[in-house]
Each structure stands twice: as C-alpha cells, then as structure tokens.
Amino acid sequence: MYINGKWANAASGKIFEVFNPATGQRIDSVPDGDAQDTEMAIGAAADAFSGWSGLTAYQRSEYLYVAHRIMMDNMDHLAHVMTEEQGKPIRAARNEVKYGADFLLWFAEEAKRIYGRTILSSRADQRFVVLKQPVGVVGAVTPWNYPVSMITRKVAPALAAGCTIVLKPAEATPLCAMEMFKIFEQACIPSGVVNLVTALSPEPVGAAMLMDKRVRKITFTGSTDVGKMIARKAADQLKRISLELGGHAPFIVCEDADPVHAAKGAMMVKFLNTGQACISPNRIFVHQRLLDDFLNEAHKRVSGMTVGNGMDPGVSIGPLIGPAALDKVVRQVEDAVSLGAEVICGGRRMVANGLDKGCFFAPTILNRVTPDMRIYREETFGPVAAVIPYDNETDVLDMANDTNYGLASYVYTRDISRAMRYFEGLHFGIVGINDINPTAAAAPFGGMKESGLGREGAQEGISEYLETKLGGFSI
Ligand code: NAD
Numbered sequence: 001m002y003i004n005g006k007w008a009n010a011a012s013g014k015i016f017e018v019f020n021p022a023t024g025q026r027i028d029s030v031p032d033g034d035a036q037d038t039e040m041a042i043g044a045a046a047d048a049f050s051g052w053s054g055l056t057a058y059q060r061s062e063y064l065y066v067a068h069r070i071m072m073d074n075m076d077h078l079a080h081v082m083t084e085e086q087g088k089p090i091r092a093a094r095n096e097v098k099y100g101a102d103f104l105l106w107f108a109e110e111a112k113r114i115y116g117r118t119i120l121s122s123r124a125d126q127r128f129v130v131l132k133q134p135v136g137v138v139g140a141v142t143p144w145n146y147p148v149s150m151i152t153r154k155v156a157p158a159l160a161a162g163c164t165i166v167l168k169p170a171e172a173t174p175l176c177a178m179e180m181f182k183i184f185e186q187a188c189i190p191s192g193v194v195n196l197v198t199a200l201s202p203e204p205v206g207a208a209m210l211m212d213k214r215v216r217k218i219t220f221t222g223s224t225d226v227g228k229m230i231a232r233k234a235a236d237q238l239k240r241i242s243l244e245l246g247g248h249a250p251f252i253v254c255e256d257a258d259p260v261h262a263a264k265g266a267m268m269v270k271f272l273n274t275g276q277a278c279i280s281p282n283r284i285f286v287h288q289r290l291l292d293d294f295l296n297e298a299h300k301r302v303s304g305m306t307v308g309n310g311m312d313p314g315v316s317i318g319p320l321i322g323p324a325a326l327d328k329v330v331r332q333v334e335d336a337v338s339l340g341a342e343v344i345c346g347g348r349r350m351v352a353n354g355l356d357k358g359c360f361f362a363p364t365i366l367n368r369v370t371p372d373m374r375i376y377r378e379e380t381f382g383p384v385a386a387v388i389p390y391d392n393e394t395d396v397l398d399m400a401n402d403t404n405y406g407l408a409s410y411v412y413t414r415d416i417s418r419a420m421r422y423f424e425g426l427h428f429g430i431v432g433i434n435d436i437n438p439t440a441a442a443a444p445f446g447g448m449k450e451s452g453l454g455r456e457g458a459q460e461g462i463s464e465y466l467e468t469k470l471g472g473f474s475i
Contacts, residue, residue, distance in 0.1 A: 005191025
C-alpha cells in the first residue's frame with residue numbers, strides 16, 4: 001500500500017493473492033488492508049490537505065503534466081500488467097492506458113480554469129463574490145474492469161481541484177493500482193496527497209471511509225447495489241458523493257440505417273473488454289426490416305473473433321474476470337434459451353486448448369430476446385449480444401427507456417430528425433448517434449436514474465471536487 005508517501009505492508013501483516021484470469025495462475029500477493037490502514041491513510045491525506053490545496057493551480061497542474069508523461073512513457077509496461085491481471089487483450093490494454101493518461105492531461109489543463117464569479121447586488125454598499133474551494137479529503141473506490149483509467153478519472157480531477165485522496169482499488173486488480181501509484185510517486189506528488197489501500201475485503205475499508213468525518217467526499221465506480229449502500233451510509237454525515245454505476249444500454253438500429261454498418265459498430269462495442277463494460281450494449285433493438293442483414297453481418301464479425309489469453313497475438317476476446325461472472329452469463333443465456341431465444345452463435349463456455357484454466361465464454365448472439373428474460377433486465381457483463389426485433393419507432397423508444405438504468409445508449413440512423421428525436425427522448429446520460437465511442441476525458445461521463453450521480457471527465461468532472469462559497473462584502 002502507499003500511505004503518506006511510503007510503500008507499506010498492512011498493519012495486520014496480512015496479504016492476499018492476485019490471479020491471472022486467463023490461466024488461473026497466481027501472479028503476486030499484495031497487502032490486505034483493513035480499517036486501521038484506511039484510518040492511517042485518511043490521517044495522511046488530512047495532514048497533507050492544507051499544503052496541497054495551498055499550492056497554486058499552476059503548481060498542481062505541473063505535477064499532473066509530469067504524471068501524464070511518465071504514464072505515457074510506461075504505456076507498454078502498464079498494458080502488460082493489465083492484461084496479465086485483468087485479462088483484456090494487450091491492444092485494448094494499451095488503449096485503456098492512453099485513455100487513462102488523457103485524464104491526467106485534461107485535468108492538468110483544467111486545474112487552471114477553476115473560476116469563481118462576482119454577482120451584482122441591489123445594495124450599493126454590497127458586493128458578492130463566489131469562490132470555488134476543494135471539498136477536502138476524498139475517499140475513492142474503483143472497479144476491476146477498467147483498472148487504470150477509473151483511477152486517473154478520479155485522482156486527476158481531485159488533485160487538480162486541490163483535494164487529497166485515499167483510494168481503494170478492486171480486489172481483483174490491485175497490481176494495476178500499485179503501478180499507477182508508482183507513477184504518482186515518480187512524479188514527486190507530495191507525501192499524503194495520494195494514498196492507496198489494497199484489501200481483499202472491501203467492507204472494512206469502505207466503512208472506515210464512510211465513518212471518518214475527515215473524509216468529505218466519496219467517489220465510487222462499481223455496481224448499483226454497492227453504490228446505493230454507499231449513498232445510504234454517506235447520508236449520516238451528508239458527505240458529498242459521486243456514483244458511476246451499472247448500465248443496461250439500448251442500441252437502436254432504425255429502419256433507415258445501414259444494417260451492415262450498424263452490425264459492425266454494435267459488435268465492436270458489445271465485445272469490447274469481453275462485454276464487461278458499463279456502457280456495453282445490453283439490448284440491441286433492430287428494425288424487423290433489417291434483421292436478416294444485421295444478423296448475417298453480426299454473425300460474420302463474431303465468427304472472426306479469436307478467444308484466448310490477451311497476451312497472444314490476434315486475440316480479441318479475453319476471459320471473464322472470474323467464476324461468478326461466468327456463472328452469471330451462463331445463467332442468463334440458459335434462461336433466455338429456455339424462454340425461446342434463438343442462439344445465432346456461441347452460447348457456451350469454452351474449455352478446449354487450455355481455456356479451461358480461465359473463465360472463457362464464446363462470443364454469443366441471441367435473437368428474439370423478450371422482456372420476460374433475465375438478460376433483458378439484468379446487466380449482462382459478458383460477451384452476449386441480445387437482439388430484439390421491433391417494428392414501431394414509438395414502441396422502441398419506450399422499450400429502450402424501460403429500465404432502471406440510464407448510463408449509455410446508442411442509435412444508428414441516417415435521418416437527422418430521427419437522430420434528434422432519439423437524442424432528446426432517451427433517458428440516458430450518454431447517447432451515441434452512429435457513434436460507438438462517445439467517451440473522452442474532455443466529455444462528461446455519467447448516468448441518470450440508477451446508473452449514478454454526478455459526472456466524471458470534462459468541466460463537470462472537476463466541479464464534483466469543489467465547494468461553492470459565497471462572500472457578501474459590505475463596503
Ligand atoms: P462492485 O460494486 O462489486 O465493486 C466495485 C468496487 O467496490 C470494488 O473496488 C469493490 O471492492 C468495492 N466494494 C464492493 N463492496 C463494497 C463495500 N461494501 N464497501 C466499499 N467498497 C465496496 O462492482 P464490480 O463488479 O467490481 O464492477 C462492475 C460494476 O461496475 C458494473 O456494474 C459496472 O457497470 C460498473 N462500472 C461502472 C462504470 C461507470 O462509469 N458508470 C465504470 C466501470 C464499471
């Protein structure tokens with residue numbers, strides 16, 4: 001763990017092991033932190049706060065520029081660690097490192113653009129001044145599916161704003177987090193400003209962050225259930241919260257779309273990270289008229305995907321993160337098939353040629369998915385494309401919105417009016433119109449409804465770490 005500028009073991013001396021999800025082999029072991037370690041880290045962050053927030057924005061910005069450069073210089077190493085620990089193909093891992101580094105660069109720039117304002121008063125002797133100040137110590141919790149970029153998406157804006165931070169990464173991917181904190185160390189970020197607590201069991205660390213009054217904000221990325229629990233507990237002290245939670249993205253292929261182009265896009269985004277992405281399309285609505293062409297192209301694309309260890313050249317689908325993830329996918333597919341879904345391809349675990357050592361599932365297309373199936377409602381988080389034929393635009397918008405989630409959505413159409421109707425009508429924080437990658441450090445990312453609160457990236461991303469203070473001056 002990295003606490004107060006030093007690498008440390010857990011106070012208890014405990015460790016836990018980290019495994020390669022493609023081979024099942026042990027990679028390393030890391031400290032198993034608990035509440036005591038978390039309190040130490042919070043203490044370090046609290047002590048460092050006045051010094052860090054007292055620097056000029058230009059000084060804080062400089063640290064982030066340096067961290068960005070070191071991260072880019074270490075791209076291959078970081079990608080290697082990520083593929084070994086998380087399973088995604090090495091090319092996708094490199095893309096994630098680049099995306100993660102973008103947050104350091106964007107917020108290095110944005111640090112210098114934290115603006116207050118003055119407001120005119122109706123009284124001649126009065127002036128109003130609005131000042132933005134850092135919220136204080138931040139507790140951050142990140143997931144395993146994007147184990148590097150989810151860290152920089154929180155640390156970069158927090159540091160830019162003048163906050164200090166204690167971060168707990170997912171138990172499946174502590175090594176990526178350690179590599180990131182080595183970069184922060186090399187960037188000479190002052191002691192206590194960034195702190196890392198690794199732990200096998202998240203509850204004691206989360207509880208310590210939630211109970212400690214010195215922590216003024218919790219930023220969490222993960223499942224909706226845990227996010228809700230954090231929101232409930234944070235209410236006790238009215239800590240500020242940002243929650244980036246699950247999704248159930250609709251992908252609508254309109255009557256006027258090019259079915260081949262749409263199928264290409266849908267399959268690319270669906271199978272990214274083996275479907276383990278919060279913005280992965282979970283319900284692909286295809287206009288009945290285009291269904292055959294869409295399915296033919298989708299099938300062709302999926303047949304060309306190679307499943308295996310992400311280190312091997314040519315592999316585009318890596319393993320699922322672990323047995324529980326595999327069970328969930330198997331259950332969803334079995335349930336859908338038992339209720340009448342048609343398997344176009346895949347539909348089973350892959351075990352031949354050594355794949356039995358990891359949790360591999362064949363990329364799958366299911367056709368004629370219906371609302372009574374679990375996959376229609378539950379977040380999929382696996383390589384399964386669920387296709388739902390439709391024939392009426394009004395119905396499909398209602399169907400797309402008929403979910404408790406509200407993170408990403410996608411529409412393929414060549415009609416500008418229709419594109420605008422969907423853009424305005426979809427109850428989702430992100431709408432990709434003929435665009436399967438509507439994300440960037442400069443763009444606000446986040447969900448409506450049970451997909452979360454707040455936004456990451458963009459100007460919105462830094463405002464999550466700022467308080468608004470009003471000064472009334474009588475002169
Ligand atoms: P998860 O909620 O199980 O775990 C996420 C993180 O929370 C991990 O670090 C975990 O250790 C921690 N955690 C779990 N229980 C906790 C507790 N009681 N107290 C404190 N921390 C706790 O989710 P997961 O399965 O690891 O991640 C996948 C989920 O994350 C999916 O639902 C996915 O959609 C979501 N996600 C969302 C975004 C987004 O930006 N909206 C991005 C990536 C992933």
